[in-house]
Structure formats: structure tokens, C-alpha cells
Amino acid sequence: MPDDRYSNRSRRESMLPFSPPDIGQEEIDEVVDSLRSGWITTGPKTARFEQALREYLGCENVIALNSATAGLFLCLKALGIGPGDEVITTPYTFAATVNIILHAGAVPVLVDVRREDFNLDPIRVKEAVTKRTRAVIPVHFAGRSCDMDAIGAIAKRHDLAVIEDAAHAIGSEYRGRKIGSISRFTVFSFHAVKNLTTGEGGAVTTNDGGMADRLRAMALHGMDKDAWKRFAPGGRWQYDIVTPGYKYNMMDLQAALGIHQLRKLDGNLIKRKNIVDQYRNGLSGIPQIALPGDPADGRHCWHLFPLLIDFAKLKIDRDRFIELLQQENISSNVHYLPVHLFSYYRETLGFKPGDLPVAEDLSAREITLPLYTRMTPGDVGDVICAVRKILFNNIK
Numbered sequence: 212m213p214d215d216r217y218s219n220r221s222r223r224e225s226m227l228p229f230s231p232p233d234i235g236q237e238e239i240d241e242v243v244d245s246l247r248s249g250w251i252t253t254g255p256k257t258a259r260f261e262q263a264l265r266e267y268l269g270c271e272n273v274i275a276l277n278s279a280t281a282g283l284f285l286c287l288k289a290l291g292i293g294p295g296d297e298v299i300t301t302p303y304t305f306a307a308t309v310n311i312i313l314h315a316g317a318v319p320v321l322v323d324v325r326r327e328d329f330n331l332d333p334i335r336v337k338e339a340v341t342k343r344t345r346a347v348i349p350v351h352f353a354g355r356s357c358d359m360d361a362i363g364a365i366a367k368r369h370d371l372a373v374i375e376d377a378a379h380a381i382g383s384e385y386r387g388r389k390i391g392s393i394s395r396f397t398v399f400s401f402h403a404v405k406n407l408t409t410g411e412g413g414a415v416t417t418n419d420g421g422m423a424d425r426l427r428a429m430a431l432h433g434m435d436k437d438a439w440k441r442f443a444p445g446g447r448w449q450y451d452i453v454t455p456g457y458k459y460n461m462m463d464l465q466a467a468l469g470i471h472q473l474r475k476l477d478g479n480l481i482k483r484k485n486i487v488d489q490y491r492n493g494l495s496g497i498p499q500i501a502l503p504g505d506p507a508d509g510r511h512c513w514h515l516f517p518l519l520i521d522f523a524k525l526k527i528d529r530d531r532f533i534e535l536l537q538q539e540n541i542s543s544n545v546h547y548l549p550v551h552l553f554s555y556y557r558e559t560l561g562f563k564p565g566d567l568p569v570a571e572d573l574s575a576r577e578i579t580l581p582l583y584t585r586m587t588p589g590d591v592g593d594v595i596c597a598v599r600k601i602l603f604n605n606i607k
């Protein structure tokens with residue numbers, strides 16, 4: 212399928228990275244300000260970041276943490292979920308979503324996803340509910356929101372907690388509502404590759420004030436007040452331990468990045484969407500490629516651009532495709548190998564290939580292309596050109 216715009220380009224000169232962070236002078240200045248201030252751990256900047264997130268997301272409570280993994284785990288612990296309980300989630304995610312269920316002592320029940328959006332299939336969720344089910348963890352894959360009305364209705368009927376894994380989904384919307392304002396709990400990641408980064412970091416949002424207090428205490432040793440409040444003017448040194456907590460607090464050094472990253476988020480989402488539009492333009496109409504779609508009723512934050520390639524129609528497999536992309540100086544990635552096929556889950560939970568066929572089929576065909584705010588139209592063109600070249604050179 213010749214396309215003049217993307218033909219006859221030579222290999223790019225330098226390696227195109229997959230997803231470097233976009234850190235500006237404002238972030239650097241804010242970190243330096245913290246370093247000079249004498250207070251570098253959880254303190255005023257973490258409080259400012261939490262407040263800004265509350266306003267942006269339209270939710271009542273935000274607890275900033277050192278990772279999304281910590282946030283997901285804390286939600287299960289705050290709900291008292293443990294041995295004897297089941298938690299339904301997706302195999303189409305990063306292992307952390309499932310690991311935390313095991314850490315809590317509960318049983319992960321993995322159900323298959325929908326072909327159109329890689330997300331939990333509400334019909335399968337409904338079928339998987341038992342008397343032991345306590346919670347559902349939907350994952351908004353790539354930033355495209357799950358069908359939260361359908362999942363919420365099942366949860367309500369069976370009295371299940373919904374904990375949204377929104378590691379990919381800061382800025383996404385579902386039916387006019389921001390992800391982060393819908394369910395009992397939502398958990399974001401601010402890991403280095405995310406649309407909003409604090410290096411490492413995460414946050415839980417909840418409109419349940421009692422749960423927010425519990426999460427806050429559990430994130431910092433189970434203390435009833437954090438160090439910043441104790442050392443602030445008028446603060447008292449005394450504290451109580453109200454539960455044997457963990458050590459999951461966010462540092463001001465991280466929040467310093469987050470404050471500015473959040474200010475830039477909506478502008479960055481437009482940049483990401485423009486890159487996606489260029490990808491779609493350059494890769495549409497190729498029968499061996501399926502492009503990711505838009506949600507019918509929401510805003511996609513385009514954390515990832517997952518391409519599905521029909522390798523059955525090519526002379527090469529995915530590993531070779533990725534290798535050839537690398538030779539063209541284009542980084543890429545795979546999201547995800549379905550969690551149930553990793554050795555630990557096969558050996559301990561008894562999963563085998565074929566158990567979750569949609570997730571397995573999507574995973575076998577997936578390659579994620581580079582997507583980051585500083586990509587130029589020339590960079591995107593280089594990726595399109597390389598993908599087209601490899602594909603057209605290898606059709607059976």
C-alpha cells in the first residue's frame with residue numbers, strides 16, 4: 212500500500228526513545244526550592260499537590276503515595292480484604308494489579324477482556340461473582356476507560372467495592388466524569404513513563420472521608436498525624452499508632468514535580484492526541500494492522516498507543532518485528548503479556564494457555580509505539596515509515 216508521505220525515508224539517525232518524561236524548568240526549580248527549604252519529605256508541597264489533584268479530578272479526598280502499587284494494596288487492606296476473599300480483575304494489566312491481591316492474602320479471580328478496548332468485560336465480571344467476592348479492580352488500559360456504569364451496577368448489586376486501577380488514566384473521562392471521581396476508590400500512578408510523573412509516585416482518591424483517614428494513617432506507619440504537622444508551628448510532638456501501618460508516603464521532592472506536571476496535563480493530553488491522530492492517518496487502511504479506537508462516550512488520555520498486527524499474514528513474528536524496528540532506531544514495547552501466563556500464576560493459581568482467550572489473542576498481536584509529548588511530527592513520521600516498511604517487506 213504505497214503512501215508517498217511515508218515512502219523512501221532513510222533510517223533515522225538517533226534512537227527514538229519509547230516514553231521519556233517531559234520535565235521543564237518549573238519542575239526543576241520547584242525541586243530545588245524544596246531542597247533548599249529544609250523540608251524534603253511529606254509536607255507542604257505534598258499537601259499542595261493533593262489539593263490541586265482534588266480540584267482537577269473533582270473528588271473529595273486525595274492521598275498521595277509513593278506508588279500506585281502501594282495505593283491498590285492499601286485499598287484492599289483498608290476494606291479488610293484478606294484470606295477467604297476473592298477479588299475480580301483483568302489479566303490485561305501490569306503484574307502489580309494482581310500481586311497486591313496476593314499480598315493481601317486474597318484470591319485473584321481473573322476474567323477475560325473485551326476485544327474492542329482491552330478492558331474488563333462486564334459480562335464476565337458478572338459470571339465470576341461468588342459469595343466470597345469482595346471487590347472488583349477494573350484497569351483502564353492505555354487510558355481508555357472501562358465500562359464503569361456496567362461494572363458499578365454489578366458491584367452495587369453484589370455489594371462489592373470498586374477500586375479503579377487508573378495507573379494509565381490521569382485525565383481520562385467517562386460519560387462526562389473524570390476518572391478519579393466515580394468509584395469508591397481510584398488509584399493513579401505517577402511512575403516515570405506516565406502522562407503525569409513524579410518519578411515514582413501514586414495517589415488514591417475517594418469520596419469516603421472515613422476511608423481517607425484510614426488510608427492516610429496506614430500509609431505512614433499507622434500514625435494519627437504526620438511528621439510535618441507535628442513539627443509545624445503550634446504542632447505537638449505526641450502521636451498515637453492507631454494501626455500497624457506501612458511506609459508509603461509521597462515526598463515533597465516528588466510532589467514538587469507533580470504540582471507542575473498537573474498544570475501542564477491538559478495541554479499535554481492535546482499533544483498526545485495530535486500524535487495519535489498522525490499515527491492513525493499514517494497507518495490506516497492497512498489490512499494487517501488494527502488501530503486503537505476512541506471511547507464512544509469519554510476522553511481517552513492516550514497513555515499508550517497499542518497497535519495490533521496480524522502476524523499470521525506476515526513472514527515474521529513479533530520479536531523479529533520489534534528487532535527490525537530497533538534496527539530502524541525506533542523503540543517499542545509490549546503491553547502486556549497477560550498476567551495469568553507468567554510462571555508464578557500458572558504454577559500457583561493453575562492457569563494455562565487458552566484460559567483467557569481474548570486477552571491472549573490481543574497480547575500475541577500487540578506492539579506499543581512510542582508516544583510522548585516532545586515527539587515531533589518528524590519523529591512520528593519516522594515511526595510510521597518504519598512500521599510500513601517492515602510490514603510491506605514481510606507480507607506473506
Ligand SMILES: Cc1ncc(COP(=O)(O)O)c(C=O)c1O
Pocket residue numbers: 277278279280281304305307308350376378379399400401402412413
Ligand atoms: C495498570 C497498572 N497498574 C499498576 C501499576 C503500578 O504502578 P506503580 O509503578 O506506580 O506502582 C502500573 C505500572 O505501570 C500499571 O501499568
